[in-house]
Amino acid sequence: MKWDEFFVTGDPMIYGADVSIVLTMVGILFYLTKYKKWKWLWDEWLTTVDHKKLGIMYIVSAVLMLFRGGVDALLMRTQLAVPEAKFLDSQHYNEIFTTHGTIMIIFMAMPFLIGLINVVVPLQIGARDVAYPYLNAVSFWTFFIGAMLFNISFVIGGSPSAGWTSYMPLASNELSPGPGQNYYLLGLQIAGIGTLLTGINFLVTILKMRAPGMTLFRMPMFTWSSLVTMVIIIFAFPILTVALALMTFDRLFGSHFFTLQGAGMDMLWANLFWLWGHPEVYIVILPAFGMFSEIISTFSRKTLFGYKAMIWSMLLIAGYSFLVWVHHFFTMGSGALVNSVFSITTMAIGIPTGVKIFNWLFTMYRGKIQFTTPMLWSLGFIVNFVIGGVTGVMLAMAAADYQYHNTYFLVSHFHYVLIAGTVFACFAGLIYWYPKMFGYKLNERIGKWVFWVFTIGFNVCFFPQYFLGLDGMPRRVYTYSEESGWGPLNMVSTIGGFMMGIAFLILVYNMYYSFRYAKRETTGDAWDGRTLEWSTPTAMPPFYNFAKIPEVTGLDHFWRQKQAGKVEKLKAEDIKPIHMPSNSGVPFIMASFFFVAGFGMVFEWMWMAIFGIIGVFGTLFYRSFEYDDGYYVSVEEVIETEKISK
Amino acid sequence: MRRLKPFFTFGLLMAVFMLSGCSDMIVLDPKGPVGAEQRDLIMYSIWFMLFILLVVYALTAFIVYKYRDRKNHKGYDPDNEGSHLLETIWWIIPIIIVIALSIPTVKSIYSLEGPPEESKDQKPLVIHATSVNWKWVFSYPEQDIETVNYLHIPEDRPVLFKLTSADSMASFWVPQLGGQKYAMAGMETELYLQADEQGTYEGRNSNFTGEGFTNHTFDVMAMSDAEFEKWASETKADAPELSKGQYDKLMLPGHVKQMTFSSTHLDWVDHAKNPEYALDARERLGYEEKLPHSKAGKEEKKKREEEMKKLEESESHGDSHAH
Amino acid sequence: MAHAETHDPNTPLEYRSETGRLNILGFWIFLGAEIALFATLFATYMVLSHRVADGPALGELFEVESLLIQTFLLLTSSFTCGLAVHEMRRHNVKGLITWMAITLGLGLGFLYFEIQEFLHFIHEGANIGTSAAWSGFFVLVGTHGAHVTFGIFWVTMVLIQVAKRGLTPATSAKVFITSLYWHFLDVVWIFIFTAVYLMGMVTHNG
């Protein structure tokens, strides 16, 4: 391998990135060393098994990835603003839209939601931690390492450029040689391990760790949505694992699953990819639904409308999500029967979704609606998501889909679903639970600016794309001709894109501003909430969450206690020693070995890959022999932490 | 509510814009029965969707306005948990809408599998369309001619496209004539299209195929039956024959201008049956895909482009016979 | 997280600690994920099984004798593994270790014959790169084989812990989980036996 093949060269933008990466690294190392923060970093973060800290690390990584994916998006929009633009060349553009899609779905949307689930769900169900705190750390670190492995591709070895769907045979060795596509395969594979473990962990947590009295049908809606999401993760992610492994075999070990040679079948890749890919859509949308349910109920000061219907519709969606994958390739000629069946199942999935929309609307009905920022995002969600929903039904009509497929109509549709659904939810959830994580609220005035600039920018960006699609503009073209007539709408779209970028910057400024100036919360109940996470006496729950595990008597237990004026005060005699799991550095070390193994595979340096894999198994076996039963927090320490007088 | 107003206004404006702009968009301005059927289905569904949007927006506006938190708030009922009647209504209405959409959808899906109803009794013209990065090769087996990156078709007669690919998965799409279908190596998919008006329509590959994807396009010229027959026989008589050597060069990734030949590659290869042909041809020509950002990759690309130029020249000089 | 708990003396050890109960339930759910994983491999194999290009057909190389030996070894190992857990629940450490050791031996035997069979196929001109069908075969059956290999290491590790620490709620939960894993591999093999070998031979002969 030559140097010009190892390092990406020849592009000033890449050199700029190289320099900034090196400077950032040096800056971080300098800071850590100068302020003697290494030990703090190791003890408090790298070895932590606390679900709240892991959740915060997930969210921080996701925000960084949102920035990376957003920059990709703006580069694309800049290139497309005018016809025949020379800003990016084709190859560079292809790399950028590939990384944009992959990062936004796998390394932004999912970790953001999983981060919020990590922070909130154990608190909502009145648990002290998750079922497997150690595994939770493994999940986070494998996700993080997978994301890092994928991200270094743009300076080392080159980024993948076959689209986030990586259709074969384009993604094969013959047509996309080199490490780029391998980064995609290995980065996703390693991160996928973490996601699967999260699925099992939270499923068991929700099923078995609930506070006494919290029956399944007394669980908060966000917990319910997380439960259903975990079920989908558990059964969908193994499909991705296999699909990625098979393509890895094709690229590295000469098998013929999807190749042109040896009677391989490229269609099968599309089939397997979407067998996972469609449930994946619900993995990133259901937690969003759950968050909106919580937020709308809280700020309408009212019980959720149709609680059971909400749950059944989610269960229905979970089952359906495995029965609609073919709508991603209606145009592959599988025949009229197949297309008809999958058209109908796909449209049918709109029914439970529609039911949820009406239930949210009627949660506000006869309520007392407060326009806080989380609530604004939720209202924005309803209004915008419906557009994504109805165009989804249009796309489900296979005969019409032959005209929408691979066009900007589709691009617009899924951005309406994923931004108005998932991203709005991430923002809403982040703002809503921010005081739980950091002890103060984000500034509401600036927050409203973020909302309006982002939402208007979002519509300006994506609404015109429906018309571009109907005017025949295919997705993934890096430029277009003057005569096509697509110029003006693309310019409008680009302006909208930059508005969203500005909104993101205002959001980051808001984080800084609020960190400096926001009033610190004195109670744990920043929004007059309804569910258990707001019942902790301190703004930020202590590491053991609850000094005394609450006993739940109904839905919205905490809210009802407050209404009845019967919020229990913690008494010293109620406190018993609390058992907690110990920190462990093993997950971080195991993930580092994963990185070594992944990097070795990417460059096909098998000695390195084998070394990494042995390391991974080594840490597994080490853990197997480790009998660490955790430790007890003494009554005195709890009393000290809770600041109660004896 | 005042704060939400611009938002709804914006939405409404967009909806109006959507309706008024319809006829300008090529998918909604079809020039053949296949496209027309799809346009009708699209318009049918759009009305339903606008109805749904209207209902949701009206309800949202009403509820958000009426129940906003304000002084002397009325009608607050914090324990209102649901209503069987209401919930039944919004389970049933979507089900009815889905049924209303399913019936015409399934009908269209089935009808699009065959030639258009109006020209069922005509024998369709068969054209093999083969995608190879990043060009389209069209073979007319009956006329025994082959074109590259353009094709002529007679109007008012169904055309049966037999689609396949020599390498990447491509999608054959002529928006004004009708929807697309994938062209895949080792597979053959069929697509019926028909033009009811003479003219030139833009066609393209709409499925991402890598570096040259953006210009992976072709022109469809629809003409009268007589003109078509004349063109076909003239081409058969005047155009050079396609040699295997030339065809191998066509297998290299790259763009070429429009080309015409008086024989077809179907004589020796059908990519639907032999998906390895293009890779073998590249190997024979000593061409290998390299890392795009490396020096070797850039040299390789230059080499390919030169090869393509030579190929275009060889066609215009007619020296293909010499091969 | 362990809590001080009171127990019916008849409760099997592996269920006596909170950690044990959680881990066993979690492992069951992991097996659900494994079912989806193997289902995907089966789907791949079924779709590709007639796409043999220029290589030999699948059923052409399968041999009943080797298949039966492998199947009996694995079925019996699942049985002995069950007996091991049975002995564990009688608090008979020696019985547990003996039956588990027999299980391991049978597992090793299975692996030996599987590797022999693979070598035979490769010798006959069928390897992972021969055709889509053979890629599907080797990766499906190979993934099962890799699971068995991992299982052998894992069971060994757990037995060492049992020998060192005796039967405690923690070690017995580990034994129980490995037994679930081992039985599950037998279930997967039944489907490989049916969908790969029997179907391959039937369609080839018929």
Place this chain on the structure above:
Amino acid sequence: MANKTVANEHHGFPWKHLIGFVLSIVLTLFALWIALETDLSLTWILIIIFGFAFLQAALQLLMFMHVTENSTKSNLTSRVQIGNILFAAFVAIVIVIGSVWVMTAGHAKHDKDQHAPKTENHENHGGGSEHDSGEHGSHE
């Protein structure tokens, strides 16, 4: 806490295991016999042998793996375990049957005659034999 019956079973002779084992051997041999020694049509053979496979899987789950066992007083654990396996079976069937259906429907006619190798394949390669010969190790 597991109920008494589960635990008590383990004090006597392991009848459950033995029955499970014998049945699994019988089912295996019977499937083999059906597949190789009878003249049933392919469809029937497939239905029967897959029926046996599912039966055997159920045997393993019930007799060896104690899938219905409860670790706590509530029935939640066993319900989760069983529900999990049933949903996994649903997903598995969707994946396998769905994939096979979608990948063959509409493609079967041109798919079969080119990849089922031997004679037909040689026709295909015949045309291009000028370039093609010797590229593939032929098996016959």
